[in-house]
Structures are given as C-alpha cells and as structure tokens.
Amino acid sequence: MTTKLKQDVTFFEALKWASLCIKDKNIETDEVQFLLLNQMNWDLTTLLRNYRTKMTVKEREEFINNVNRLINGEPAQYIIGKTYFYGYPIKVDQNVLIPRPETEELVEWILADYSKQPLKVLDIGTGSGAIAISLKKQRPDWQITASDISTDALKVAKSNAQLNGVKINFVESDLLAKFAGKKFDVIVSNPPYIAYDEKRLMDQDVIDYEPQLALFAKHEGLFIYERLAKEAGNYLTDSGSLYLEIGFHQGQSVIKLLEDSYKTADTILRQDLAGHDRMIKMDLKENNNGN
Ligand SMILES: C[S@@+](CC[C@H](N)C(=O)[O-])C[C@H]1O[C@@H](n2cnc3c(N)ncnc32)[C@H](O)[C@@H]1O
Structure with missing residues (x-):
C-alpha cells in the first residue's frame, strides 16, 4: 500500500513521495527517477530545472500508476516500454x-x-x-x-x-x-x-x-x-x-x-x-x- 500523493504537487515532492513508497521494497531510487524521466521525456538537467514545477493532474496520475506497478514488481523498463542498450533506445x-x-x-x-x-x-x-x-x-x-x-x-x-x-x-x-x-x-x-x-x-x-x-x-x-x-x-x-x-x-x-x-x-x-x-x-x- 502506498501513501497518498496530495493533489497540488511539484515534481520534487512527487519524487520524495515515491522514495518513501519504495522504502524497504528492494527498489532503487534510480528506478523511480528513470520512470519519471521517461514519462516526461526529460533528461536529468530538465528534471532538476523543473523540481519546483507543479505536475498536471494527468502527469500526477500517470506517475502514481507507474510507481504502483513498480511496487508490484513490474520492471521499470516494461512500465516505460523502453530501455537503452549500448547507448541505443530499445523498446521492450x-x-x-x-x-x-x-x-x-x-x-x-x-x-x-x-x-x-x-x-x-x-x-x-x-x-x-x-x-x-x-x-x-x-x-x-x-x-x-x-x-x-x-x-x-x-x-x-x-x-x-x-x-x-x-x-x-x-x-x-x-x-x-x-x-x-x-x-x-x-x-x-x-x-x-x-x-x-x-x-x-x-x-x-x-x-x-x-x-x-x-x-x-x-x-x-x-x-x-x-x-x-x-x-x-x-x-x-x-x-x-x-x-x-x-x-x-x-x-x-x-x-x-x-x-x-x-x-x-x-x-x-x-x-x-x-x-x-x-x-x-x-x-x-x-x-x-x-x-
Ligand atoms: C536470453 S533471450 C536473448 C534476447 C536478446 N538477444 C538479448 O540478448 O537481449 C533468448 C532469445 O532466444 C529466443 N529463442 C529461444 N529458443 C529459441 C530457438 N529454439 N530458436 C531461436 N530463438 C530462440 C527467445 O525467444 C529469446 O528471444
């Protein structure tokens, strides 16, 4: 069971919430970040620049759904539908x-x-x-x-x-x-x-x-x-x-x-x-x- 993520939330708060949800679950914080970066199609710099930006309702819901799938054991790469191999994007x-x-x-x-x-x-x-x-x-x-x-x-x-x-x-x-x-x-x-x-x-x-x-x-x-x-x-x-x-x-x-x-x-x-x-x-x- 994950705790609730409040409605009006920044990207930073959403990541913090996700880190709490995965605590003691054998999931790396990197995986949550991977989910968010790929959901938004951002690189790390863009995420850092947007830490204080509020998420839209759709972005927030998608992120909550993805984090729940991760907690249920689904690999982050299947959730996002993508990974990288030898530096090349590979759909999975x-x-x-x-x-x-x-x-x-x-x-x-x-x-x-x-x-x-x-x-x-x-x-x-x-x-x-x-x-x-x-x-x-x-x-x-x-x-x-x-x-x-x-x-x-x-x-x-x-x-x-x-x-x-x-x-x-x-x-x-x-x-x-x-x-x-x-x-x-x-x-x-x-x-x-x-x-x-x-x-x-x-x-x-x-x-x-x-x-x-x-x-x-x-x-x-x-x-x-x-x-x-x-x-x-x-x-x-x-x-x-x-x-x-x-x-x-x-x-x-x-x-x-x-x-x-x-x-x-x-x-x-x-x-x-x-x-x-x-x-x-x-x-x-x-x-x-x-x-
Ligand atoms: C360990 S995966 C490797 C996939 C990919 N080459 C990689 O390295 O990520 C093994 C692959 O072999 C395929 N495979 C299994 N038995 C096979 C067979 N008898 N003939 C051809 N391909 C087979 C599976 O469908 C699977 O895609």
Whole structure:
C-alpha cells in the first residue's frame, strides 16, 4: 500500500513521495527517477530545472500508476516500454527479455575483434534485436541477419530496427532451421540458458514478467548450446567465429560441447565486468571437420 500523493504537487515532492513508497521494497531510487524521466521525456538537467514545477493532474496520475506497478514488481523498463542498450533506445514489452549490461560486453568483444571489414553476421535469438541493432549501428557495412523462434519477439525487434534507422534481415527460425546453405562470418547468440530447477533461486519479478522462452532451457540450461555445438559449424565460413553468452557456471560445459564437435577449433572463455564467466568465442579454423 502506498501513501497518498496530495493533489497540488511539484515534481520534487512527487519524487520524495515515491522514495518513501519504495522504502524497504528492494527498489532503487534510480528506478523511480528513470520512470519519471521517461514519462516526461526529460533528461536529468530538465528534471532538476523543473523540481519546483507543479505536475498536471494527468502527469500526477500517470506517475502514481507507474510507481504502483513498480511496487508490484513490474520492471521499470516494461512500465516505460523502453530501455537503452549500448547507448541505443530499445523498446521492450513482455514478449522480449530486457537486454542486460553483460550482453553489451559480448557486443564489445565482437566489435573489438573486427574493425572495418564487411562481414555477414547472424544473431540467433535476437529478442528485442539489441545485439543485432547495436552491431549494425557500430558497423553499418556489415550485413546483419537476426532470427528468433518467437513471432512476437521479432515484431518488437523489427520496430526497434526502425526506431534506430537500421536495416536488418529478420527471419523467424528455430535456431538454424531456416538457414540451409547460408554461411556467416560471425554467429552470435545469447540463448535461454537457465536450468528449470534454478527457478526457485531467481528473482520473482524476472519469473513473473520476462518471457519463459527467453530464460529457460532443458538439460540444466545447456540444451540450446548442445544444439548450436552440433549445428553452428555448418553455417560458419571456414574462418568464422561463434560468440555465445553463457550462465556464469556453464563455461567448462559449453567449451566441452564445442571442443567435442570441433576438434581443432580455438575456444576462449571470458569474464564479465563482475568477474563471472560470461561469454565464449569459438574460432573455427580451416579444414575443421566439424561433426
Ligand atoms: C536470453 S533471450 C536473448 C534476447 C536478446 N538477444 C538479448 O540478448 O537481449 C533468448 C532469445 O532466444 C529466443 N529463442 C529461444 N529458443 C529459441 C530457438 N529454439 N530458436 C531461436 N530463438 C530462440 C527467445 O525467444 C529469446 O528471444
């Protein structure tokens, strides 16, 4: 239950009220501010300049409603319908995972490995399109294809490509099923990798609001990696590379899957900024027999 917010209220008073409402609720003050900034379409400076401005009735009601949704556990990004990934605006709804900062580090890795040469890239399980869009924004010459098994996720991804003014080839596909005969220089994927029995350890808000299809995978979370380890090599050029995001405890298992399938490939395991194992790169070398 939130306390009531009086009628005639300034933006400063509204923020103060919201801070009291979220006290002891495991919600950061930043999230409330994020709600207000995005509701008003303001930057922080504009908010500071407007601290003493009175809110209109409509603004006040929308803010109260948004704060209540936040208190009920809905992620701020879904309430606002937007987040930022690699500095780019990305629309999100409950059909797509809210892209995480760790995934920006995977994008960073690919960008650091390839500078200007034109590449063909496939992003598998694109969700909101975050990885594909940021790669295309950073490397306009690259030919980027993005796929997902979810029709609804692809709709969001397409509208994000439009929002960011980039051209991406979107394909609805169960992993590589629709790519027969195609070859890519880079395949990247942040697939669902949480084991079903990890559910009980997870933040309830993630379970309640984010799409199950984006989160969970069979075989202790390894199912999609098992399939990619079998299939990806057939869709990579001879010197192509596969980049994967992984769960922090999956590094050795995923490397083994890849090395079992591609005997002469090089695999590198990398940590995220928090120091957790988070991503793997596999360089497929020429004359690799695959599986
Ligand atoms: C963890 S989310 C990643 C979304 C986005 N790439 C990101 O990093 O924010 C995984 C995505 O994989 C998609 N997915 C799940 N199973 C799939 C499959 N068999 N083939 C293709 N996409 C799949 C889900 O719909 C979801 O959008």
